[in-house]
Amino acid sequence: MVNAGDTAWVLVSSALVLLMTPGLAFFYGGMVRKKNMLSVLMQCFIIMCVLSIQWVLFGYSLSFAPGKGFWGGFGWAGLAGVGLEPYADYAAAIPHQAFMIFQAMFAIITPALIIGAFAERMKFSAFLLFTLLWATFVYDPLCHWVWGIGGWLRNLGALDFAGGTVVHINAGIAALVTALVIGRRKNLDSNIPAPHNLPFVVLGTGLLWFGWFGFNAGSALAANGLAVNAFVVTNTAAAAAGLSWAVIEWMRNGKPTIFGTASGAVAGLVAITPAAGFVSVIPAIIIGILVSVFCFTAVTVIKPKLGYDDSLDAFGVHCVGGLWGALATGLFASKAVNPAGADGLFFGNPKQFLIQLTAVSATLIYTFVATAVIYKLVNLLIGVRVNEKEELMGLDLTQHRERAYTVLE
Amino acid sequence: MKLIIAIIQPYKLEEVKEELYKQEVNLITVSEVLGHGRQKGITEVYRGAKETGNLLRKVRLEIAVNENFVEPTIKAIIKGAKTGETGDGKIFVLDLKECIRIRTEERGSVAIG
Numbered sequence: 196m197v198n199a200g201d202t203a204w205v206l207v208s209s210a211l212v213l214l215m216t217p218g219l220a221f222f223y224g225g226m227v228r229k230k231n232m233l234s235v236l237m238q239c240f241i242i243m244c245v246l247s248i249q250w251v252l253f254g255y256s257l258s259f260a261p262g263k264g265f266w267g268g269f270g271w272a273g274l275a276g277v278g279l280e281p282y283a284d285y286a287a288a289i290p291h292q293a294f295m296i297f298q299a300m301f302a303i304i305t306p307a308l309i310i311g312a313f314a315e316r317m318k319f320s321a322f323l324l325f326t327l328l329w330a331t332f333v334y335d336p337l338c339h340w341v342w343g344i345g346g347w348l349r350n351l352g353a354l355d356f357a358g359g360t361v362v363h364i365n366a367g368i369a370a371l372v373t374a375l376v377i378g379r380r381k382n383l384d385s386n387i388p389a390p391h392n393l394p395f396v397v398l399g400t401g402l403l404w405f406g407w408f409g410f411n412a413g414s415a416l417a418a419n420g421l422a423v424n425a426f427v428v429t430n431t432a433a434a435a436a437g438l439s440w441a442v443i444e445w446m447r448n449g450k451p452t453i454f455g456t457a458s459g460a461v462a463g464l465v466a467i468t469p470a471a472g473f474v475s476v477i478p479a480i481i482i483g484i485l486v487s488v489f490c491f492t493a494v495t496v497i498k499p500k501l502g503y504d505d506s507l508d509a510f511g512v513h514c515v516g517g518l519w520g521a522l523a524t525g526l527f528a529s530k531a532v533n534p535a536g537a538d539g540l541f542f543g544n545p546k547q548f549l550i551q552l553t554a555v556s557a558t559l560i561y562t563f564v565a566t567a568v569i570y571k572l573v574n575l576l577i578g579v580r581v582n583e584k585e586e587l588m589g590l591d592l593t594q595h596r597e598r599a600y601t602v603l604e
Numbered sequence: 605m606k607l608i609i610a611i612i613q614p615y616k617l618e619e620v621k622e623e624l625y626k627q628e629v630n631l632i633t634v635s636e637v638l639g640h641g642r643q644k645g646i647t648e649v650y651r652g653a654k655e656t657g658n659l660l661r662k663v664r665l666e667i668a669v670n671e672n673f674v675e676p677t678i679k680a681i682i683k684g685a686k687t688g689e690t691g692d693g694k695i696f697v698l699d700l701k702e703c704i705r706i707r708t709e710e711r712g713s714v715a716i717g
Contacts (some may be wrong), residue, residue: 382618466653574607587615 367514436463
């Protein structure tokens with residue numbers, strides 16, 4: 196039976212999650228130099244176009260068609276059999292297509308997150324091919340393992356409420372791989388690039404925070420108490436993490452920055468994602484405070500020490516924050532919040548922590564290897580990196596023949 | 605004392621700066637400007653960038669130097685900015701009448717470096 200309230204909430208949530216991708220575009224776009232602003236917006240925007248089509252043609256089928264194999268197969272390709280009646284194994288009270296389109300928005304934003312790692316130096320053609328292959332051979336199978344009927348991590352009992360593993364750890368580790376293989380940007384040591392528009396970073400963060408209510412509270416797939424819990428802990432964790440990052444900066448560098456506070460809020464949203472439907476508000480505060488400690492360390496200490504150029508910290512925020520969130524779910528999950536979930540380590544069930552660890556490790560290993568293979572393949576076929584002159588002139592002009600800003604007028 | 609003004613391709617700025625540092629020319633003012641020379645807006649670099657009309661983006665450097673630094677500075681700019689294609693830019697060398705360091709009110713050669 197289709198429930199009107201549930202359906203309305205899931206459709207609204209789908210629209211909210213879609214808005215996160217342009218939000219991310221401004222979050223990332225503000226961080227790059229002005230000669231690359233449009234390239235980031237374009238990469239995010241074209242993903243909305245390409246993956247929306249991929250998803251209805253075969254992506255949804257590969258991810259969610261029932262099956263115990265590597266992925267779900269092509270049984271639901273072209274949305275065959277995915278109609279307006281509910282499919283009870285996923286969501287009993289909303290049309291199957293409402294579930295499908297909600298999931299489409301996750302499939303769109305995940306590859307967009309990786310952009311942060313290779314920003315300012317990837318060829319647009321290579322980007323398109325890489326993204327399509329990555330969505331098909333990394334996102335879709337992983338999504339099936341964790342959320343699909345018959346997926347092995349789902350059967351194992353791994354908890355991932357709204358995509359900590361599937362979205363954030365997945366995109367975050369892929370980001371590290373691409374940053375490592377594409378190499379550092381030119382002149383990085385003599386001329387550390389400053390973000391060209393911090394107000395855009397803040398605008399993007401605001402849109403992400405707003406959209407994340409759809410991401411997490413929408414993942415209840417119903418307009419119910421669980422959705423409210425997810426909404427409340429999402430807001431709380433984002434707030435705690437933003438505050439925490441500001442305090443860390445204040446103590447370490449003498450001044451709190453808006454860039455840091457915004458980064459912290461995003462890290463908090465990442466970390467609460469897998470936990471949103473399983474934890475209550477005090478653990479949400481702890482998750483939020485600590486995620487900024489971990490991500491701040493990754494971004495300001497570990498990255499410079501190891502020397503990889505994760506331009507906009509896709510790994511440092513999404514993978515590190517996602518890892519903490521997934522493991523924290525294994526610590527703080529409570530059946531008192533969600534009877535359909537499980538208790539975590541702190542509620543007397545250490546086994547859940549091990550299950551979370553298994554899911555995280557499987558994701559890290561599979562995505563690391565598969566992303567590297569896809570990158571090498573694309574590099575072999577068409578070459579991934581722009582040449583030196585194009586990089587110095589900027590991707591806006593050399594990849595799109597457009598500029599974000601004029602000088603006069 | 606001379607004032608050296610150079611108009612170069614924006615993407616060559618980093619290389620020019622590097623070459624100048626090698627010659628120990630560290631004091632430099634940089635601005636983003638629009639203009640065109642012989643190529644009238646159709647270098648390979650900017651083709652299709654219709655919104656700027658035939659005015660192209662360039663970077664303008666201003667460097668005040670003492671006589672013994674004039675040639676090294678010119679050579680450094682050429683080394684960093686030259687590609688051999690139209691649009692590489694120009695260097696102007698002007699006599700500089702006076703130079704005053706505001707902080708100390710020193711004047712002349714001593715105020716330049």
